[in-house]
Amino acid sequence: MKKNLLLAFLVTATMLGCSQSNSPAFNVIKNDIRPPAYPLITIDPYTSGWSFTDNLYDSSVKHWTGKDFPLIGAIKVDNEVYRFMGTEDLELNAIAKTSEYGNWTGKYTTDKPVDTWMKNDFDDSKWKEGPAAFGTQENEVTAKTHWGSEYIWTRRVVNIEEDLKGKNVYLEYSHDDDAIIYVNGIEVVNTGNAAKKNVLIKLPENVVNSLAKGTNVIAGYCYNRVGNGLLDYGLFVEKENTTFFNKTAIQKSVDVQATQTHYVFSCGNVDLKLTFTAPLFMDDLKLMSRPINYISYEIVSADNKSHDVQLYLEASSNWALDRAYQESESEGFDNGDLSFLKTGSSTQKILAKQGDDVRIDWGYFYLATEKDKGTTSSIGDGKELRANFTNNGQKGSVEKRIGTNEKLAFTRSLGSVNKASGKFLIGYDDLYSVQYFGENLRAYWNADGKKNILDEFHKAKEEYSQLLAKCYKFDESLMTDAMAAGGKKYAELCAIAYRQAISAHKLVQAPNGDLLFLSKENFSNGSIGTVDITYPSSPLFLYYNVELAKGLLNHIFYYSESGKWAKPFAAHDIGTYPLGNGQTYGGDMPIEESGNMIIVTGAIATVEGNADYAKKHWDVLTVWTDYLVENGLDPENQLCTDDFAGHFAHNTNLSIKAIVAIASYGRLADMLGKKDVAEKYSNIAKGMAAEWVKMADDGDHYRLTFDQSGTWSQKYNMVWDKLLKLGIFPPEVAKKELAYYLTKQNKYGLPLDNREPYTKTDWIIWTATLADDQATFEKFIAPVHLFMNETTDRIPMSDWVFTDRPNQRGFQARSVVGGYFIKMLETKLNQKK
Missing domain, CATH: 1.50.10.10 (Glycosyltransferase)
Structure with a gap:
């Protein structure tokens, strides 16, 4: 069957703008699959952002490893704020820190104890004592007490000084492999055969009610099936009154194509089309390796009337850090007709880390957008930045800041509009990408070290319309060719595989x-x-x-x-x-x-x-x-x-x-x-x-x-x-x-x-x-x-x-x-x- 007949019988084409109001529309062959996760920013194994939920606003944007890479989007329509992307940080106070952020000592044994070992009144006086985490040295989380056998049972005494009833209390844990964790004798975690780091779960009400002032016990068991072993855990309580974007938009659709992910939201009296674009064209290796993606928006009135519209986009310093609470250095500046926000770790230990569940903490993360009188940029505490946007507050500072958990935000005031469009650019300059038999190599786009990341952003801005048109054409072509080869379901699998496969590599010379x-x-x-x-x-x-x-x-x-x-x-x-x-x-x-x-x-x-x-x-x-x-x-x-x-x-x-x-x-x-x-x-x-x-x-x-x-x-x-x-x-x-x-x-x-x-x-x-x-x-x-x-x-x-x-x-x-x-x-x- 010819391709055009396949399209006629198998495809419903939708028309989406390429995010510029005067641009022609492009055919999109709808991908009907609900992928396990939605690709948003796909540059390389380090600069990688995904939505793990069907609605873009139901969870934080995450790195492929599951660590939060916060990216928050909100729109204000006639002074009403709607959050369309990400979630506001869950701000926590530590009751009992994990070993990554503090020191704790627990009792442990590798000999199977009696069945009541997790109870508060169990006598663990004959158990050994050691600092957490417990595990093997091969794990990225430092194991301070070596555990080389198959099984381990641990107990941690936690002293609580406040009444936690009615509050949101969380357990954070890391494990490799099977783990069971109890709080005051109540089972709260049973992982089965798995290995995860920094998992955060909200404790049910009955467990929170068991947390009395004074002595409490967290008990953890782990079975190391093969290779690495790890067990670490801690307790945290949520701070109060820290969110400002509580009302969400209504997500109307999402569609994953080979190079783009398209969302449509209803935000009161306007509709918002949001598109994440990675121009990963394999016929242009300089472009494919250029570490810049686009976030495009198009706003259309739902009632044909003009509405006052402002957009807010916030990123976190986490994008340039391995661990969330590493110290970062952030700043904002203008260059030519673009405004930039930039962040990176304070230490800049280039190529100092290797491993699997590890993120980059050298080089610099950038957000950019057109510089105009309606655009303001801010760096600082997320609560303050969001409060300013919500309450029409003053522009924040873009002076250089050194701290932890820093936020970088653009606000774009679009005025009273019936229709508007624009873009943000998001990218990462890793300075050096890999070490190859003793020699540090730069990314392919800058193999000779003579290129400048700011110049690349300006190129990306100039080529935006041309590249988006090419993306739409490519996405349609891939779906068409894959359907001809193997059918619609096959084509949909290929479309969601494309960016994942490419961005799991780094291209160098x-x-x-x-x-x-x-x-x-x-x-x-x-x-x-x-x-x-x-x-x-x-x-x-x-x-x-x-x-x-x-x-x-x-x-x-x-x-x-x-x-x-x-x-x-x-x-x-x-x-x-x-x-x-x-x-x-x-x-x-x-x-x-x-x-x-x-x-x-x-x-x-x-x-x-x-x-x-x-x-x-x-x-x-x-x-x-x-x-x-x-x-x-x-x-x-x-x-x-x-x-x-x-x-x-x-x-x-x-x-x-x-x-x-x-x-x-x-x-x-x-x-x-x-x-x-x-x-x-x-x-x-x-x-x-x-x-x-x-x-x-x-x-x-x-x-x-x-x-x-x-x-x-x-x-x-x-x-x-x-x-x-x-x-x-x-x-x-x-x-x-x-x-x-x-x-x-x-x-x-x-x-x-x-x-x-x-x-x-x-x-x-x-x-x-x-x-x-x-x-x-x-x-x-x-x-x-x-x-x-x-x-x-x-x-x-x-x-x-x-x-x-x-x-x-x-x-x-x-x-x-x-x-x-x-x-x-x-x-x-x-x-x-």
């Missing part, structure tokens, strides 16, 4: 001139440039810009070719983000990573129509391929990319990866005119594939491991045999597997294998792409779409989820959702001669 597109392994271990993150994410970049696909590989080729990595297989990573000085992952994945590197190199050659890139790296590709020839058919006990499932031997899907990689090497040799080499390795791959079919056969399907009958697994690695047209595995292998998979699907998708009900959503889409017909493909896509639409875990998309319930198993905001584009990549490759 290596000292030798190579492009480096370095991923951060978000909420899995924080590695930088992980090869088994590259592999699943690669279809997006192979589809839109093959140079970025090379940028996913260059650092690993350099690592081996420089001699810094001397093993005969590819490395897993080059460090922990943002420090890329050598592998930090605790184990190797020899077959996994070597196969990944060779297959993606083969895909690059197929997209480009030549093997010039492979020729540059031929020697190391040969070493890796020979390793796979020797070790790949029946893998020994080792990890694959699904390392959360643990080590196991005889992995049939990993064997497929090795075989397809060997065949890819043979194809590359053929493209380079090495006919004898091509014939040799192609024949080896075909012979191994024939052996695989016999060894893995289990009747109506193929096994998880060669040695275990009655098992099964997704054979997603086989998709490259189809896409690259290698012709290694008989077509009936995929057909038999797909038919069997359809008998194993749960409500929210196809499990990864027979061992657990969880899955990887990227792999499901790869598995679905093995299908030769659209109907079968869509049978696998529909449950994934349903999961994203119904999951109760409101976070940037997780790729590791349960199939029998609407919950994530782990991971979030990772770049691997770029793998969703594999069906579109198949369409592109099929169009090549």
Whole structure:
């Protein structure tokens, strides 16, 4: 069916302005999915802002890790204030600080106590005593009492001096993994298998009523399943009379497109259209890496009358800090025709931190807007700034301030209007982005260090109309092309994956001139440039810009070719983000990573129509391929990319990866005119594939491991045999597997294998792409779409989820959702001669 017919039957186009009153309208193909979280500001792994709730005003804007990145928006219409974005800070007084902000000592034991251990009158005199937090040294939260065993039980005495009845009291806690926490013997937290930091929960009334003046007890248990361990907790009470924007707008709609998120609100007698735009175009790498996004607004009278309108936009110094109460330095100033607000940490320890649940605290965050007589800017205490806006108070100061929890705000007085529009610009200058084998590298937009962030803001302002038009066109094109490839539900998944996948990377230039597109392994271990993150994410970049696909590989080729990595297989990573000085992952994945590197190199050659890139790296590709020839058919006990499932031997899907990689090497040799080499390795791959079919056969399907009958697994690695047209595995292998998979699907998708009900959503889409017909493909896509639409875990998309319930198993905001584009990549490759 032609694309225009697809649009006619499947799409309802809505018309939205590009936020300038005289501009033409653009078609938006409505995305009907309710994503787990809504992308707002998507620049890189550090400068990342999301809405975790369906209404933009129901919670604070958050970093992808879940930490608050406050961004508050309010509009005053005829002197009535409506909050349309974010929430006002929950201002708390500490009753008992967590270890991050104070010192506390507790009793603990690693031997299982009696069942009454959490009661106030329990005798813990024989327990050990130590300072919190309790945990392993690997955690980002400093563990002052080392806990290396599986289980720990802790007790903390809290002395309360005030009557808390009728007040809002909160428990803050951090844990890794399973935690149960009691307040005065009442269970208030039971996390199950999870790991989170700085979770804040409001205590129910009965628990608050138990908090008497004098001695109280918080008791916490934690089970460290594997790796890191952590337990920390404290109590806080809410300050009174600290909010000013209590009335909210009414959110009428929200729509997530590839480069934009559109909101529409009713605010009394006016409607507000608010659009968050990230011009992440992969055909313009300087622009893609420019660390500036737009927040556009258009105000239209709902009753055709003019109304007095003012806008308020407030950001927090948190955007430039790792921890909320670090000291920051903030100021406001004018430059040319733009007004700026700027904040950054006072210490500016550049590239001093590495880790997973870590945010940037060097460089500077900026808000900017046009300088005019209706615009005022202020820095200071959030309560005062909001009170001034609400009560038509005086302009605040923009003099340099040093403090904690600083707020930066613009007010735009639009006058009495029937219609008005404008924009804010939001960005971050990180000064230096990553360390690469000892050398600090700047972001790609300023690779030579000669650019100025203020100049970039002015460019962004000048290019605004042109870029918004391009964004609307691109968003429509992506939806159209994805629908043609895989249907409407598939297209909607691709649209919500686009910004997440790109912004989980940092683009820099290596000292030798190579492009480096370095991923951060978000909420899995924080590695930088992980090869088994590259592999699943690669279809997006192979589809839109093959140079970025090379940028996913260059650092690993350099690592081996420089001699810094001397093993005969590819490395897993080059460090922990943002420090890329050598592998930090605790184990190797020899077959996994070597196969990944060779297959993606083969895909690059197929997209480009030549093997010039492979020729540059031929020697190391040969070493890796020979390793796979020797070790790949029946893998020994080792990890694959699904390392959360643990080590196991005889992995049939990993064997497929090795075989397809060997065949890819043979194809590359053929493209380079090495006919004898091509014939040799192609024949080896075909012979191994024939052996695989016999060894893995289990009747109506193929096994998880060669040695275990009655098992099964997704054979997603086989998709490259189809896409690259290698012709290694008989077509009936995929057909038999797909038919069997359809008998194993749960409500929210196809499990990864027979061992657990969880899955990887990227792999499901790869598995679905093995299908030769659209109907079968869509049978696998529909449950994934349903999961994203119904999951109760409101976070940037997780790729590791349960199939029998609407919950994530782990991971979030990772770049691997770029793998969703594999069906579109198949369409592109099929169009090549």
